[in-house]
Amino acid sequence: MPPQRAGGAAAGGDTSAFFAATLVLWAVSVGFEIGVRGRRELAPVAAGFAFFQAANAAVRAAVSRDPLFVNTAVSLLHSSLTSASVIFVLVNQWRNKGLENMFEHHELFGGSWIGAYSALCFSCGYFAYDQLDMLHYRLYSGWIPGILMHHLILLICFTLALYRNVTINYLILTLVCELHSIFLHIRKVRRMAGFRNFNRKVVKLEWALNWTTFVTARVLCHILITYKLITDAHKFDKGIELPLALLGMAGMNLLNIFLGLDLFKAYGRERNQQRHRD
Secondary structure, three states: OOOOOOOOOOOOHHHHHHHHHHHHHHHHHHHHHHHOOOOHHHHHHHHHHHHHHHHHHHHHHHOOOOHHHHHHHHHHHHHHHHHHHHHHHHHHHHHHHOHHHHOOHHHHHHOOOOOHHHHHHHHHHHHHHHHHHHHHHOOOOOOOOHHHHHHHHHHHHHHHHHHHOOOHHHHHHHHHHHHHHHHHHHHHHHHHOOOOOOOHHHHHHHHHHHHHHHHHHHHHHHHHHHHHHHHOHHHOOOOOHHHHHHHHHHHHHHHHHHHHHHHHHHHHHHHHHHHHHO
């Protein structure tokens, strides 16, 4: 997942209006494709949106009414489900075709591994839900909020890919980063639940997993995808796919830098707090 969320921050009306307008346009577009053009394969997008909206309501009713806690808990659910789905898709493809054939250009660009299309649709529905939830409760900060930009980039890239049925497998690889998001959200839920002075060994393990998955599943994975796009650039037909993919990965890599800085600051704060307690 993405850059850190702010908690209940007020932001400019122009910012919220822009992102709300893009979300409405997205919803109209998807609704048109499913309802008018009969693209039933896109139904998991709507199912994903409804599922996470229902999960939001369940957490709000049973656990806490704090908007940031509810949002983070649902994000943890998404990261866990998506990570499991992506691992299933990759392992299944590896067993069926072998590792050497999985990352050929024709597979990544024009193919769709078993379960990949539906998994991408479901995640697309989540990002729309999360964008709406953050806009409704103002869970962002700044005039150009990184978290809202992150979701907008993903909604554009995912939706166009689903419409054209191209780069599905490329985008599934970008979701490997959800492995890191699991530990990112676990840390936030733990702290918001009041367990800031948790068992030191458990916290150290949590940070070790956080940093390990940040470097491997997020930073390294996104750099390798970008490298693959650049080296295979001559294999793409003339069209919007390559420029959009490169632009999307540039945005993702930039946001990873900001997320890394946020993590480094949070890690430093926790170490200082631990020293003071000792």
